[in-house]
Amino acid sequence: MARLFGTDGVRGVANQDLTAELALDLSVAAAHVLGEAGAFGHRQPTALVARDPRASGEFLEAAVCAGLASAGVDVIRVGVIPTPAAAYLVNEFRTDLGVMLSASHNPMPDNGIKFFQRGGVKLADDLEDAIEQRMGEPWQRPTGEKVGRIQYSADAVKTYIDHLVRSLRQEQALKGLTIVLDTANGASFHTAPTAFRAQGAEVIAIHDEPNGININDGAGSTHPEKLQAAVLANHADLGFAFDGDADRCLAVDHEGNLVDGDQILAILALALQEDHRLASNTVVATIMSNLGLTLAMREHEIHVDQTKVGDRYVLESMNANGFSLGGEQSGHVIMSEFATTGDGVLTGLHVAARVARTGKSLQELASVMTRLPQALINVRGVDKLRAGMDPEVNKAVADANQTLGDTGRVVLRPSGTEPLVRVMVEAATQDEADSICQRLAGIVKDRLAI
Structure with a gap:
């Protein structure tokens, strides 16, 4: 049986793969594994429940709250907020x-x-496994006053926004900047514009009217071309695009050029190094980060610690070693001084503050690293569980790596959140990267076809 948890929780088509029944059962199991009574002196365990604006989140929220309360957990509902806001509030509210x-x-x-878990930290693999194993096991149901209660917190959003604003350590840190924000009709539709305006920026918000259906629909970090057009049309200094739950952030400079997560990491690394706040002079990145990041950081005597793909693995390295900055090319950036997980709005605020503080454009700041030509193909309709096991696929990857030598590399990996295999190639030229990537993707499709 395939593992229920992927690289970022349990995902699937709502009401088909991810049903109300599954949500309820998962919540009961999580309550038993994570919610030992009295950890923070509560009458009984407490849980914070949040969601993004998806329509299906409404019935899933009801199922989760029902499962937790039935297991004797008091529930604090905070409504529609970003994922990093939920993580922050778990710690702030001491649930x-x-x-x-x-x-x-x-x-x-x-x-x-x-x-x-407590402190707003994502679960380690062993805790996720424990929750899976606990599902369906018999348990004693509380009754009477031991049944959990459900309440709504109206202060949660303001508490989080205040935290974002304070993280810049000065008032009006963004004054004079015109910034476009694409909130993907997602969870940051209110928090992002409010926080940026509180720090003095002139904000132009797009895709900031979620209706439960339009989240990520031609918007946000998966469609940065909309932000690029808006920055140019409004003659803005820069712009930021978030995804549906705002745990990732991509940027656009004043000429409409995309600035990805690797470039953002480079910008923030140098800012922290300058302030003597880059712990161990190290940045944590994944194997999918562009080689250009490593080369740029080497020039500034900053070490790049590489992990498996997934911000949870970046976090594991950061927590284990006390590092202060890490992230992914996709825009998940973790600043451990202020957050326990990737926070797109926080990232955007600090990048914008760097622009304002230095007087340099985002384009100039991003030029600290040169991205090697890269090609990425997502191969669908294949058995991703056999990726890395097929001898012909393995040989093709090894041969490609030998051909590239020190001028590039190949990364082939199954997606942790989608039914596909990712093939990524970096090379000295774009033509070479495209050619090798297409050839390898064809082999993967043939050999791993379902």
Whole structure:
């Protein structure tokens, strides 16, 4: 049986793969594994439950709250907020666990369930396994006053926004900047514009009217061309695009050029190094980060620690070693001084503050690294569980790596959140990267076909 949890919680098509029954059962199991009574002196365990604006989040939220309360957990509902806001509030409200209902950048029919343990930290693999094993086991149901209660917190959003604003350590840090924000009709539709305006920026918000159906629909970080056009049309200084739950951020400079997560990491690394706040002079990135990041950081005597793909693995390295900055090319950026997970709005605020503080354009700041030509193909309709096991695929990858030598590399990996295999190639030229990537993707499609 395939593992229920992927690299970022449990995801699937809402009401087909991810049903109300599954959400309820997962919540009961999580309550038993994570919610030992009295951890913070509560009458009984407490949980924070949040969601993004997807329509399916409404019935899933009801199922999660019902499951937790039936297991004797008091529930604090905080409504529609970003995933990093939920993580922050789990710690701020001192709850025993947290639940975020979101499928992040995935299309609207999908949804997902992410759990946080005390302190707002994502779960390690062993805790997720324990929750899976606990599902369906008999348990003693509380009755009477031991049944959990459900309440709504009206202060949660303001608490999080205040935290974002304070993180810049000065008032009006963005004064004089005109910034376009694409909130993907997602969870940051209110928090992002409010936080940027509170710091003095002139904000032009697009895709900021969620209706439960339009999340990520031709908007946000998966469709940065909309932000690029808006920055140019409004003669803005820069812009930021978030995904549906705002745990990732991509940027656009004043000429409409995309600035990806690797470039953002480089910008923030140098800013932290300058302020003597880059712990161990190290940045954590994944194997999918562009080689250009490593080369740029080497020039500034900054070490790049590489992990498996997934912000949870970046976090594991950061927590284990006390590092202060890490992230992914996709725009998940973690600043551990202020957050326990990737926070797109926080990232955008600090990049914009760097622009304002230095007087340099985002384009100039991003030029600290040169991206090697890269090609990425998502191969669908294949058995992703056999990726890395097929001898012909393995040989093709090894041969390609030998051909590229020190001028590039191949990364082939199954997606942790979608039914596909990712083939990524970096090379000295774009033509070479495209050619090798297309050839390898064809082999993967032939050999791993379902």
